[in-house]
Amino acid sequence: MKSPFGEQKLILGGHSFIAPLGSDPAASPEEQHEIVAECLNRGITTFDTTYAPERVGWARAIAALPNSSNATPILWNFFGHPAHRDPLPGPTAWDEAGWDKAREELDAWEGRIALVMHPVDAENAAQLATVQRWKAEGRIAALGVWTSLQGNPDHRDRILSGWQWVQDHGDAWDFVVTPKNLACGAINDPIFDYAREVGWTTLATSPFERGWELDRRVDLAVRRGGTDPAATRAHVAGAMLRHVAFSPGVDHVIVAMRAPAYVAANLAAVAAGPLAPDEADRLHGLV
Numbered sequence: 001m002k003s004p005f006g007e008q009k010l011i012l013g014g015h016s017f018i019a020p021l022g023s024d025p026a027a028s029p030e031e032q033h034e035i036v037a038e039c040l041n042r043g044i045t046t047f048d049t050t051y052a053p054e055r056v057g058w059a060r061a062i063a064a065l066p067n068s069s070n071a072t073p074i075l076w077n078f079f080g081h082p083a084h085r086d087p088l089p090g091p092t093a094w095d096e097a098g099w100d101k102a103r104e105e106l107d108a109w110e111g112r113i114a115l116v117m118h119p120v121d122a123e124n125a126a127q128l129a130t131v132q133r134w135k136a137e138g139r140i141a142a143l144g145v146w147t148s149l150q151g152n153p154d155h156r157d158r159i160l161s162g163w164q165w166v167q168d169h170g171d172a173w174d175f176v177v178t179p180k181n182l183a184c185g186a187i188n189d190p191i192f193d194y195a196r197e198v199g200w201t202t203l204a205t206s207p208f209e210r211g212w213e214l215d216r217r218v219d220l221a222v223r224r225g226g227t228d229p230a231a232t233r234a235h236v237a238g239a240m241l242r243h244v245a246f247s248p249g250v251d252h253v254i255v256a257m258r259a260p261a262y263v264a265a266n267l268a269a270v271a272a273g274p275l276a277p278d279e280a281d282r283l284h285g286l287v
């Protein structure tokens with residue numbers, strides 16, 4: 001099945017636009033504009049926007065770019081206000097008010113939109129009916145769902161029940177979003193395997209675990225003999241990204257990039273292709 005996001009492996013993560021949820025410093029508004037411009041110039045046209053500040057930041061960054069018509073923002077059902085003390089709340093079921101709020105945050109954007117439904121337990125039936133109606137009406141171009149098999153072992157039954165619900169409503173989804181990185185290992189591989197069987201496009205998130213897993217492994221590599229910390233970091237980051245991008249069943253990788261230079265570096269890493277066996281051994285040895 002053809003991906004609704006084209007052939008480019010990389011999707012710019014929304015956490016590029018906020019200070020929390022990442023180990024790198026937050027990008028300034030000017031840097032955000034440069035990052036989005038660099039993405040578009042290099043063929044990255046899909047932009048994840050989970051939280052309200054991310055949608056606002058992306059809309060501001062793309063507004064003045066001449067080649068924005070082929071861009072696709074991905075909207076999630078997280079509706080915190082950028083000015084509030086806690087701008088990163090939990091999910092709220094999609095409804096008309098949420099849609100209006102998200103569109104307001106996108107400012108004057110009138111282009112293509114993809115949408116993720118993050119499950120909200122008892123409200124899932126009504127939420128699913130709403131987003132399916134929006135797709136039928138042409139408001140959204142693609143509909144996806146978030147699911148993961150990670151979590152507290154004490155909540156295992158609930159986690160498995162959530163994944164079963166996603167499968168039971170599989171005809172609704174064009175794509176699925178789930179974490180894939182060295183820290184979570186193979187726990188979500190059944191999701192990628194199932195998606196391949198039924199034809200969903202897969203979006204892997206958190207290849208660097210918001211930078212913290214990258215920091216840990218770079219620190220260990222330097223202590224084991226990396227003489228140039230900057231070069232060691234670039235090498236380890238590239239290997240970690242390639243590990244995710246070329247894992248079985250992964251179509252696209254959502255990756256935050258808080259500096260314009262990261263765009264070219266990450267594209268170069270993906271262009272290098274899958275890890276060779278010796279490269280994979282060295283990466284997995286950084287524990």
